[in-house]
Amino acid sequence: MRPSNSNLPLSNNTWAGASDGTPTVDVQVQRNYAGASGSQPSWAKLVGSHTGGEKVGQVHARVLIEGNVVDNAKWDAVGAMNTTDIIVRGNTINNSVGGIYVSSMSARTVGQPPVQVGPNPVSGVDIIDNQVTVAAGTSGASRNAVRVSADTVGFVSPVSDVAVTGNRVSGGSFYYTPNVTFRPGTTPQR
Secondary structure, three states, X not given: OOOOOOOOOOOOOOOOOOOOOOOOEEEEEEOOEEOOOOOOOOOOOOEEOOOOOOOOOOOEEEEEEEOOEEEOOOOEEEEEEOEEEEEEXXXXXXXXXXXXXXXXXXXXXXXXXXXXXXXXXXXXXXXXXXXXXXXXXXXXXXXXXXXXXXXXXXXXXXXXEEEXXXXXXXXXXXXXXXXXXXXXXOOOXX
16 A cells, blocks of 8 residues: 555645655545544545646546544545545544545646646446535535536546445435446436
8 A cells, every 4th residue: 555645746735755646546544533633623534635637547546435434524524536446435424514525637737727638537436335414614615415526627537437325414415417427237326
């Protein structure tokens, strides 16, 4: 297992390690608690990435997020972007602004403004048997309990082979953007 900061290490976002654009692979986030500490309020995000890679094909892969508890996340408790072959299973998310958000991201330059250079499709998304309770944050904002999104800025980066089953949600909804396709034989939760 290769440790990482969950972002593709690039010159603009890396505080340690090589800035070589290598995606994170073979990661297991299991049986953790994320919430407030003794002195700080909760940020409470298990995983999250805001990088789409500078080249087509730079995607995170084979990530398992299982059996964790998140309390009072300020945004999405799970925010896996640009990740293929991901399993989010058996987690409990309590009173968080958002629940589980999985999205593709088109490859783009790191300059400002970023320029999209090609699609980065992802495949193999399992969101199974999670318990998610969404509650509005102090600003009044709230997000979906489960959201799967395909990036369409510049290029269409579809999300395919998606299974969303057995989740129990309250205070939020399920949302799927166009260009998300579901695993044959499964019915996505709505």
